[in-house]
Amino acid sequence: MSASADYRIPALAAMSAVAYGLVSWWSYKKRNQGALPLPPGPKPLPVVGNVLGLKIDEPWVTYTHWGAMYGELVYSRLLNQEIILINTEKVARDLLERRSNNYSDRPGILCLTNDFFGWSFNSVMIKYNDRWRLHRRLFHQAFRPEAAFTYQPMQLRKARELLNNLLEDPVNWRAHFQTHSTSIIMSVVYGYETAPRDDPIISIIDRAVNLAVASIKPEVAAFLGAFPFLRHIPSWFPGASFKRTAILSLKYAEDMIEAPFQYVEKNMASGSASSSMVADSLRKAEDENASETYVKAIKESAVTAVAAASETTSSTLLIFILTMLQNPEVQARAQAEIDSVIGSVRLPNFEDRASLPYVEAVLREVLRWHPAIPLSIPHAATNNDVYNGYFIPQGATIITNTWAITRNEAKYPNPEEFKPERFFGADGKLNDDTVSFAFGAGRRICVGRYIADASIWSAIVSTLAIFDIKKCKDEQGNDINVNPKFTAGITSHPFPFPCLIVPRHKGFSKENLAQMF
Template sequence: MPSMSSFALALLFVVLTAGQVGNLLWKKARKTRQLLPPGPRPLPFLGNLLDIEAHAPWISYAEWGAMYGCDLVYSRVLGQEIFVINSEKVAKDLLEKRAYNYSDRPYFDHVIDRFGLSFSSVFLPYGDLWRMHRRLFQQSFRNYASLHYRPMQLRKARQLLLQLLSTPESYADHFQTYAAAIVMSAVCGYEVTSCTDPLVMMAKQTVDLTVGATAPRKVAILNAFPFLFRLPLWLPGANVKHDAFRCRRSTQNMLETAYRIVQEKMHLRTVGPCMVSDSLRRFKNRDATGKFEAAIKDTSATAFCAGSETTSATLLVFLLAMVLHPRVQERAQLEIDSIVGTNRLPDFSDRPSLPYIDAIVRETLRWHPVAPLGVPHATTSADVYEGYCIPKGATVIANAWAMSRNEHKYPNPSEFKPERFLTAEGKLNHDTVSFAYGFGRRICVGRYMADASLWSAIVSLLAEFRFTKAQDTCGKDIKIEPQWTSGSTSHPLPFPCHIVARSPDMTSEKLAQLSRQSTLHRGGWYKEHPPASFVGPF
């Protein structure tokens, strides 16, 4: 009896202790839940998956921010905690001022690996390898170094004019070729000559597969259900296995091709300054392990994929804006004509005198950000912001779309109004729409290059072409109802429009002659801003 009594007492003690511990844990969990930012109530397991607009999740996130009156909202999708930032202030407070804690990437390694994207600097976790990639990019694409590429960017912009004059209906292909040509020239010294260039076609296929593979909803589902990669191909929905194989093969081809091109050119001594050749020279006698060589391959392929997609997508947004807003187009062309005239094409020496063109570039970035959610960040440690708990390993998304719709900063945000970036005196204000390029240590490293590529294309297009709505057989304007792509980037699908040279007698021969006559160093601009030298100490 005494032994049974002792056992009963011991058992009672264990039960009471367990109950007390359970009660404390429940209270702690409840307290933690109360400390989370507001957000929609999640369902068991699925979380808020069904609450999010599949093709435009950035709109759902923005609506939640308005619904709950908070610029930081919480959701859970298939077990992953997601914190969405809907304002620039919160984004800068967390992603820039506390960048040490918000520069990692969410852990989707098995998904990234399956699609062959583990090479990409964009998806690398925060650490030494990412820093190595970042330094390689900075050497070639930092603000001062990017000046070296400007003559090439103008040359490519003028090639774009010739292509558009010849086949204006293929404008989407021409934009993509222009963007790819600049990146390929800057990265590996490769000269693109046409839309059917094999390397351009390879880059297009890789970009299309990558954008589809990294769609937020798709990544969340595949991360939660990795067995989908092992399903037999004959099952409905099992095409993801085939997509992963195609993407992996395409990215591997990109990795090897760019590097091989530069090696062959270096052997023949025909390569000019470019990111790969300069990096190889820099590390020629310092790479005993091959890690820098691998990093050079990876960064070049990253530049191919990331740089060409966002630039061409933004040019499609620009074209849509011009067709829908003829008043803006007319004002821009009046400014160009008054400063540049009609006997030559604009160049970078004209840029300070063309503030309205810069305003159009900024408004294009704001009106419809082509990377509405950017690339998700992740926390390396738990944090507290304005009383809200953000746990370790949480996914943090900066919603550039919501920031572009800030009615206090951008009244009537759905309207395309470049004037919002000009002062009363007609000068540019200080708003550079930096949120379009990301935040903190993960901000787009090629933003200076991208800005120059956009400006050179937009000013050249406006100088030589007029963009209007297409007309039906009765001569009436065809109404445009834009359809947008979905995925990690978003841009308008091709739409009917009419693209015609401003000069009625313009021909390819005259346009080519005009390009030759247009000097690249007018006004001593390049003497005052000499191209940077890339080869030097690391």
């Protein structure tokens, strides 16, 4: 590649950024003729805005720092994208819930970036319109509390498969938590039973999700939004590797949409399809002679659920393992509670849940201590608005800083400490803070929260009942301490870390486990 070619994209980009900046400034003046102030925030540089001040591997930390400096509502700019940061639960509820008419859209450039990488099917990034309403209706039928309740026996069975996998192959514990999360949602959505390892459909899904998670990032979206021509340059153009990635991602996404859907269609044709979100919706569509649009929505919402559920649920479980490793006294207290309520001849089930308040508090503290989606999923302002005297421009990206909400010292003293006890009142009873904000707010709130809650609870309580989570030892027999690092992106989980997951009782075998089922 020649040196001059290397400069072609940045030069074109800089020219369009200046032009875009001028147009944005002019349209801001036009929109805000009453000249109300924007919320306070860091001073943006020309063209790039506040990009340079952002800690790219932990943007939520920068945003929380800005929250401490400028307050509950912060204005910043990433290239030409106007960002309104919400740093408190109260403002999140005031805007996303009480003014949900205005704050239920998704930012256009995030939707475009999704489309660019072949993820136009993705319900999470659909604009706030009739297509989104249709997807949401399909989710509601399959994931509402009464429906979610019916999956609990399957979720317990999957938790027990997880225990088997941990016992048989402890080295690959990380993969087992991932398989557990994906296999639950595959069962709910497609009635598909995954193999414990190397499942062909799961490989297709993992391939597509991994590439998308690595590619569809807020900074990529900001870039493609600021320089729209980049979406149209040919893949052979120097520096255009993102375009080649996008072509590959499109192909992977198509395979991911089709493979599990065809599995259901085939089973329906042979009369062997079990009840699932897709089979039930397709039967209803047949009965009602539904449109092609409806059938397409079934296909799209189904695959979205799998992508949205597996990464988030397994990330939360990896965070759970890390916190147990770092806080052995919490682990011991949770195990003592399980032993005293359940004993050692059977495994916990959902009927025990209300009798295990400390385990409940552990789950809440896992969601709080490191939320799997630290900046939630961005919303967008449909119209200009005014909040507490500040102007919120139409089209602005609205980021709920979940991380800052979890670091609210007034509600969570010493927030970096992992302390389940914080969820108990002076009367010794669990308080009513279920950390629900980890699942977003308003009309776009997570549709899978009831399923996620049951998947996480059953995995946590089953693992703690049977296993100890311990530090590995070095050659001298000393504990290997872990200094955790987390992935950045829409979801966040710990990078691989050394950890031993061993049965609590010496000589505990597969046969012992089978007797406890």
